[in-house]
Each structure stands twice: as C-alpha cells, then as structure tokens.
Amino acid sequence: MNIVVCVKQTPDTAATISIEEGKATWGDAPLVLNPWDEYAVEQAILTREELGGKVTALSLGPEEAREALKLALAMGCDEAILINDPLFESADTLIVSRALAAGIMKLGEVELVFFGRASVDSDSGVLGSQTARRLGWPSISWAAAISHHEGAIEVERMIDEGRQVVRSSLPAVISVVKEINEPRYPSFMGIRKASKAEIPTWSAESIGIDGSLSPAVTWPEMFAPQVKSAECEFIAGQSAQEIAEGLADRLIAEKVI
C-alpha cells in the first residue's frame, strides 16, 4: 500500500510566541516536527508494518522544513519530499491543500493519506479535509482507531458527542488525534538512514502549479490576546467542614453550581 503522511515544521510548543510588526514570531526557538504530525507519521508506519508498502512523508515549507522530514525518515518513513517554491510564500490552506494534492497525484497510486489533526502554530485543522476535497477522496477527521478490511477501512472518530464508527472505501484522507497511538522515537538505524537520505525538492511547476496564486485568506492584523488576570481567593475556616461549606456558598453565589 502506498501511504503518504503530510507533515509541517512548526515552532516548539515551549516557544514563546510574540507579535512584532504585525507578524507572529518565536525568536530563535527551535523548530520541530509538528507534534500532532508525529501521531500521523506513527500511524502511517504502523499501517505499512501491518499491510506492507511504502510511506512517503510530504511537506510544503521552506528549506529548513527538511529537518522535520528527516525526523519522519528517522522514525521509519521510506522517503521524503519537500515542496518548496517562492510561489507558496504567503499560501493559505486552500493553496497548501492544492499543492499537497498535486504532490500526492504526482506520486501516483496512493491509497491512504495521513494528517495530524492540526498544526500547533496556525491550528486551523482543515488541511486534511481540504486536501481530500481537492483529490476527490473521502475525508475522515479525528481518527482515534483504524482497522483495515479488504479495500476499505473502518475508523473510530473521536467527536464531541462521543465515538463514531465510519467505513470508507480507499483511497482516503485521514486526520488523526493523539489517542490513536504512541509515536515511537527515531531508531538509530532510522537516524543513520535519515542523515544520508536525499530529500528531493519539488517546485510548483513540477507539480503542475503555475501562475500567481492569491490566497483567499489573508491576515490583515495580528495581535496577542490580552492576558486574562485571575484572582486567587483562599477560603479559610476552622475545620474542613467549614471550609467546604464556605467554598460551596461562594460557588453558588458565583452561579458556578
């Protein structure tokens, strides 16, 4: 089975994000493989281990995004491809999904595409569905468990209302949540392979995208949300009973309970 896992390089979740001249910046904080994507990479590798085939990690991003792809290779992906072109510099998710779908078509004979549920930087969480739409394939989001049946998959989705089981034909695009697996660490063998791997760069032209691209979504203004100040109140009392009663009275007065 040919499997693609789409990944993004993002700032480390420990980074402090600030706004400078209308743009979000994380200073010199390290860039990492989007933590949600680690679950997608793991699921892609698990699927290959179960059904055989090949896993290709695909990323649209700057040159530095190679580092995220190297981690995907070190975890066990077979190949990695970077889509990089000045045309994509101010891309929104509609443009990224178009490029990823074009990349997947160029790879050919892909049966499953995995995404993490969102990226920790922009957190839109729509790229999987948009890419599926571009490909004309079923989109299954919030996957928490997957089982494979002849030419089809059964997916348990984790949604607000509970768990939902859906069946889909292949090919399909799946975005996964962190409950689906525990991502493995890169192995030494994987690390050695990743450090030697040639990661090809595909330009916009090479995947059939040319001309100017104008994003449908722009970011006219960006600002840091105001920090909410919280006040701490200690409820005192002579006994646990008295403190608990005091707490209950306060919660009722605040209409919390």
Place this chain on the structure above:
Amino acid sequence: MDFRISAEQELVQKMVKDFAQREVAPTIKEWDRKQEMKPEILPRMAELGILGVCIPVRYGGQGMDYLTLGLVCEELEAVDTTLRVIMSVHTGLCSLGIFQWGSEDQKQNFLTPLASGAKYGAFGLTEPGVGSDVANLTASAKLDGDEYILNGEKTWISLATKAHTVLWFARTSESAKHPHAGICAFILDIDRDGVTTGDLHGKLGVRAGSTGWINCQDVRIPVGNRLGEEGEGFKIAMSCLDNGRYTVASGATGLIRACLDASVAYAKERQAFGKAIASFQLVQQKIARMAKDYEASRLLYMQSGWLKNQGIRNTRETSIAKWFATDASFEHASEAIQVHGAYGFSDEYDVERYMRNARGAMIYEGSSEIQTLIQAGYALGLREDASLRRELPAYDAEYWLAEK
C-alpha cells in the same frame, strides 16, 4: 574549527531527550524517594540502542562517534543523574574498556551482548578500604592451571545487582616492584559460583539508581577472561576512567543546564517586592554564572570527545572537563535552590535532587582532589602520558558502521 553538531547527532539528542522526559521525568521523584531504580529503565535504554551508542555496528552497537556519547549523557543527566550513571558504567567504563583492550574473541563474546543491550555491564575497581588509592587494592587473583581464583570485595559499584558482566580488578602478584604493576583486569560473569551481590541504600543522591557491592569467594574464571596482559590492570583501569570521566563530565554539563533552565523559569514566574525575581541583579548573577559554566563545561567535554574521535590521548583534557563540570554542577545546583528559596528546599521542585545528585560526582571516578593533583602534575611537568599497548581507536565512520 567547527562547533556544529551533525543532523544525525541532533536526532539522537532528540530521541534521548524525548525518552528521558516522557518515560523517566514524570515518575523520577517517586523512584528517588523509594531508593530504587525503575525496572523498565535498563531494558528500555537497551531496546532504544542507547547503551551501545558509540560501539561499532559489528559488535552490536549503533556506530555513532564518541562525541555522540557525550551528547547522550548530557541529555540523560538533564533529567536524572541515575540515567547517565548507567552510561558511565555500562558504556564508558565496561564496554569501551573491552573494546579498547579486548581480544577479538572477547569482543565477540562479551562486548557484543553489552553493546546490543542483551547484557548489562559494571566496573569493579573500588573496594571497602580502597578508593583513590587504586594501586593498593586488595582483591586477589591466583592462577591455578588454566583458571584464576578470585577473592575480594568491591563496593560503591553502580549496577552491582543488575549487571551480567563486570570488569574486575585484582592483584595477581604481591611481589611486583610497584603495587600497581601487580594488578590484573578480568571480565567476570556475575553468574559464576561464588559471586554474591547486594544493594546499598541510604545514599545522599542518585537514589533512583542502583549502587551496591560485589563479593568474590573462590570464584574460578578461565584465563581467557583476563583482559590484557598480567600486570596491565592498573593501566587498563586508568584508560577506562578516561572514558568514564568523559561521560561524567558531559552528564554534569546536562545537570548545569537543568539548573539553569529551572532557575530561569522560576525567576521569571516568582514575584517579590512587586516584580519577577528575574529582575533582581543578585538573582541574575546566579543565572549568568550558570550560563557561563554550562558553556565552558560543554566546550570542555566536546574537546575531549573530539580528541577521542581523532584517537588522541585525552587524559589531561578529560580530567579537566570532569573536574570543572562536576564542581560547577554542585555549585549551581546549590544556587538553583537559592533561586527557588524555600520551595527549592523541598522535593516539590527538582533542584534539591539536582544538588544531592551532583555531590557524588565530585567523589566518584576520581575525586576533585585527585583531578587537582592530576592537573598539577601535568602543569608542573611531573606527569606525562606514557603510550599504551592499546589506545582507544580513533572513530572511523566506515569501520564503525560496517556490519562486518
């Protein structure tokens, strides 16, 4: 001069950091209080390949260089010293000792299971009455036909009750001209008749680690288990310490980093006199000194790692790296407690454990006083390195990575 680490080394660092933070950090306080090693740790480090990081692939290792061993130790001790201690005894002292001095047969039989993590290694040098004065150790080895008979006790041995293979140092000759010339090294399988082991408790630090004693009572081992020649044991022990001290130095560097990170985070968060304590110069001074010594320690161990990679003797440089980083790690762990105030004095925060853990490294693998004497010896021209019959081989990526 290139100070960058490779993409490969960065990935190893990340893997080890993720392992330590995900699988060890969340429960370390609990195990530290229990004074026990979490049982999953050794098999997990073995499974991940960490235990054989710098041993050639042909001997069951991962084929990385000596600098990577240092980077791994830094990441491990940034979470807990007990993890780095495993690397010091299993990899630095035991495995690299067999790699440097062992015959091809010994490497196949003893190094390969250690490097692959199928077996664990320890280092039996210190005795109840002999620490710094290694040359006067009292454990004995008597040749009897094609076997040696071992007697004696070793103590303060990390992994004493976990290890399968111990580098054991014993006296074969009472009549040697100098006491150190009568010492011999052996590869001792711990399951031989007459070997008993036990754990030591009540230590100030490294409480989540395994430290114990090993006793040999008329233990018979074949001549083939002797490492090096008769009388070469002292040189072997000292050369093993060049590698062990390197892991201690790089680990202590990680401990300084942990003190720095904890102090920075707390100083930014804790308010006093209406502002974050990070804005006070006396707190800033402590943090600045941690940053300075972290950089210095890192450069010192990286220098040792580079020398090892080149196959250049590094006893002097490794001793400085160990001395500097361990003294500094204790000082900064103590200062990190000061930054944290009363909270630092309780185990609610990690810094008190850092201080307890840091203290031991000023004693083991050559106390700070021994390192002082070594450095004085070099500076005054009283000491110089005699060449060894077998030096630690220079790193050669092609050889290290080849299957056979």
